[in-house]
Amino acid sequence: MLMARIIPVLLLKGSGLVKTVKFKDPKYIGDPRNAVKIFNEKEVDELIVLDVNVSKENKPPQFNLIKEIISEAFMPVAYGGGIKSIDDAKELFGIGVEKIVINSYGIENPSFIKKVSDVFGSQSIVVSIDAKKNIFGKYQIYASANQHSCVYNPIDFAKIMEDMGAGEIFINSVDRDGGMTGYDLNLIKNISESVKIPVVACGGAGAIHDLEKAVKIGGAGAAAAGSMFVFHGKHRAVLISYPDQKVIKKMFI
Amino acid sequence: MGNVGSIENMLKQIGVEVKISSDKKEIENADKLIMPGVGSFDNGMSNLMNLDILPILHSKVILEKTPILGICLGMQLFTQKSEEGKLPGLGWIDAETNRFNFNEEKFNLKIPHMGWNTINIKQQNSIFHKQYDESRYYFVHSYYVRCANENNVLATTQYGIEFHSAIVNNNIIGTQFHPEKSHKYGKRVLQSFLEI
Numbered sequence: 411m412l413m414a415r416i417i418p419v420l421l422l423k424g425s426g427l428v429k430t431v432k433f434k435d436p437k438y439i440g441d442p443r444n445a446v447k448i449f450n451e452k453e454v455d456e457l458i459v460l461d462v463n464v465s466k467e468n469k470p471p472q473f474n475l476i477k478e479i480i481s482e483a484f485m486p487v488a489y490g491g492g493i494k495s496i497d498d499a500k501e502l503f504g505i506g507v508e509k510i511v512i513n514s515y516g517i518e519n520p521s522f523i524k525k526v527s528d529v530f531g532s533q534s535i536v537v538s539i540d541a542k543k544n545i546f547g548k549y550q551i552y553a554s555a556n557q558h559s560c561v562y563n564p565i566d567f568a569k570i571m572e573d574m575g576a577g578e579i580f581i582n583s584v585d586r587d588g589g590m591t592g593y594d595l596n597l598i599k600n601i602s603e604s605v606k607i608p609v610v611a612c613g614g615a616g617a618i619h620d621l622e623k624a625v626k627i628g629g630a631g632a633a634a635a636g637s638m639f640v641f642h643g644k645h646r647a648v649l650i651s652y653p654d655q656k657v658i659k660k661m662f663i
Numbered sequence: 664m665g666n667v668g669s670i671e672n673m674l675k676q677i678g679v680e681v682k683i684s685s686d687k688k689e690i691e692n693a694d695k696l697i698m699p700g701v702g703s704f705d706n707g708m709s710n711l712m713n714l715d716i717l718p719i720l721h722s723k724v725i726l727e728k729t730p731i732l733g734i735c736l737g738m739q740l741f742t743q744k745s746e747e748g749k750l751p752g753l754g755w756i757d758a759e760t761n762r763f764n765f766n767e768e769k770f771n772l773k774i775p776h777m778g779w780n781t782i783n784i785k786q787q788n789s790i791f792h793k794q795y796d797e798s799r800y801y802f803v804h805s806y807y808v809r810c811a812n813e814n815n816v817l818a819t820t821q822y823g824i825e826f827h828s829a830i831v832n833n834n835i836i837g838t839q840f841h842p843e844k845s846h847k848y849g850k851r852v853l854q855s856f857l858e859i
Contacts, residue, residue, distance in 0.1 A: 412780045412822055413799075453846045455779055481672050486801055486844050506668030508844065531702050533775055533803045577775070608773050631773060655797065 414625040414662050415455040415632035416653060418639040419612060420445060422461040422491065425475060429636050431588030433540070433554055436462070439640050439648045442479045449639075450483050452652040457483060458511065458580070458610075458634060460538075461491025465514050465555035471498060477505045488536055499526055503534065511580060513538040514555035517562070520574055527575025536610070537576040539564050541597060542584040549597060552584050564597070565604050572605045579605055580634070583613035590616030590637050598628030610634050618653055622661045667699050670734070670843040677854055685714045695857060696720075696729055700736030704760065704806070705748035707740050724755065728834045730859045738830065738837025739808060747806050756832045758810040765823050772823045775805040780840070782818040782828050790829070790836060790855050791818065798848040800840035802828075808839065834859075 420442065421428050427445055428436035439445075442459070449457055459479065464471060471492045480487045489502055490511025499510050516523050516537050526535045541564040542552035550559040551567055568579045581601045583594045593614045602609040608631030611624035615635035624633040642649035667683050674681040682689055690696070700707050711717055723729045733741050742752045745760035752760070765772045779799045784791050807826035810816050817829035817836070828839045836856065842849030 412776065412778050412802075415778050450846075482676065484669075484673055484676075484844065484846050484850065486803075486841075504668050506672050508669065533777065533805075578777075606773065608777055631778070655799075 411663065413455075413658065414630070415610075416621055416658055417456045417458055417610065417632050417634040418449055418454055418652065419458045419460065419634045419636045420640075421636065422459055422472070422475075423463050425472075427640075428462070429588060429640055430462070433552075433584050433587055437646075442475070445640075445650060446479050446483050446487075448650045449652065450485065452650075453655070454485055454652050456486045456488070456632070458488045458490070458536075460489075460511060462554070464492030470494075471502065473501055473505065476502065476507065480506050490536070490538060494522075496525060496529055499530060499534075503530065509534050509536050509577070511536045511538050513540065514553050516571065517551065517553055517560060517567075520570060523571055523574035523576055527577070532575045532577035532607075535576055536578040536580050537568075537571040538580040538582065539567060539571075539601075540582050540584050541594075554584075565600055568601050568605050572607055576607060578608045578610055578631070580610040580612060586614030588637050589614050590641075592616060592620045593624050593628065593633075595623055595628045598624055598630055602629035602631075608632065612636075618657065618661070621653075625662065669841075670697060670699055673843045673850060673853060677850065677857065679857055685716055687716060687719045690716060690719050690723060693723070693729070695859070696723065696731040697856075698731060698733045698737035698740065700734065700740065702736060703747055704736065704739060704745040704752070705750045707736050708748065708750040708752065711740070711753075720753075724835060730834045730836070730856065732853075732856050733835075733837035734841060734843070735804060735839060738839060739806060741830070741832075741835060741837050742808055745806060755835050756810065756815055756830055756837070757812055758808050758815065758827070758830060760806050760808050762806050763823065775803055776807075776822045777803045779845075780820050780822065780828075782820050782840070784818050785816045786814070788817055788831060789859055790831075790852055793851055793855055795848055795851070798851075799845070800828075800838075800842070800848060801844040802840045804839060808837070 486508035488509040540552040541549045610632040611630035612634040621633035739760040741755045742758040820828035842852040
């Protein structure tokens with residue numbers, strides 16, 4: 411039987427990994443090569459690596475570093491950050507990246523999603539949507555590279571991206587980021603009921619039952635988390651962890 | 664054609680010499696062949712034609728019986744035809760490639776079939792003989808293979824229907840899942856293939 415995926419999300423800043431709270435206050439948590447090696451040993455279902463700096467600085471992906479990071483990662487790795495051309499995508503797939511994640515660039519250039527999916531297939535492209543509540547409590551898309559909210563609401567945008575050929579929607583709640591108090595299940599449910607493609611839930615997971623809820627209540631095909639897999643205890647000491655396969659199996663079967 | 668970097672990464676870790684090639688001489692000299700493939704059926708077939716490597720593949724695989732492993736689309740290309748395209752397949756295995764069809768409410772399944780799933784081994788073979796009990800494999804596909812003859816079915820997997828997730832015809836082997844993305848479980852599959 412197909413199992414829902416549990417996916418650690420790693421944020422790359424320069425040559426190090428960081429973890430944010432509400433997309434702010436990046437805290438250094440370690441070396442990416444080392445972290446990915448440990449996640450590989452723990453046999454994680456999949457990994458998502460997002461460079462949070464390159465788009466802001468208008469730089470291309472750090473191809474050499476990405477290559478080093480994933481050369482011994484024997485699971486699917488999705489990478490996002492600074493991808494702006496078919497050539498960027500091609501280079502990443504050549505290195506061994508399984509999927510590319512498009513965020514800001516997809517907001518400005520929706521047709522780029524179509525271009526990538528026409529060339530490489532829709533399974534190779536994940537559209538990432540950062541959702542942030544406005545002062546009226548309504549969700550809007552947040553363009554993290556430019557640090558401003560857009561007029562789109564996440565559901566409409568997810569549908570447009572599906573039509574353009576996105577293979578998955580990665581939905582992240584900015585307000586829940588790093589809080590470890592649980593996902594915004596309504597947001598996840600609204601998105602997964604509006605699209606036919608798999609939805610990856612992110613933002614707020616703090617415990618194993620949060621992952622379960624994202625799948626069973628939210629209808630997500632995958633539950634992703636950052637803090638939960640890199641911090642330990644109330645003092646947020648850095649410790650990489652991942653649930654045992656037996657625990658995951660029990661949760662989903 | 665598609666994502667070969669990760670196959671190279673895993674084969675290097677296993678410790679064999681690997682060449683990513685569409686060069687006739689290099690294909691001629693290979694002890695084992697792997698045909699990966701992500702993308703569409705017709706795109707895959709027309710690549711093989713445009714590269715002009717169909718004759719050398721035929722002589723290596725059909726005449727010399729060199730072991731070949733097709734992964735994902737690579738395996739689908741071994742079949743007669745696919746609902747995804749108009750071009751004929753290689754026809755090395757009497758099988759067809761069809762699209763998952765989950766229109767009925769009862770299924771409630773997403774396409775593609777994406778993620779980790781298990782396989783049911785259907786016959787004694789040299790590819791899965793050393794697998795772990797808890798083996799699981801990474802799949803990502805919208806089309807599946809159906810063999811005409813049961814003796815070509817190595818393993819099946821359940822996703823709405825029971826489809827053929829690994830197939831065989833003598834030296835020709837195919838897996839719908841990605842061994843190169845499937846941790847030690849997939850590594851065993853590749854190692855076993857290299858030991859044939």
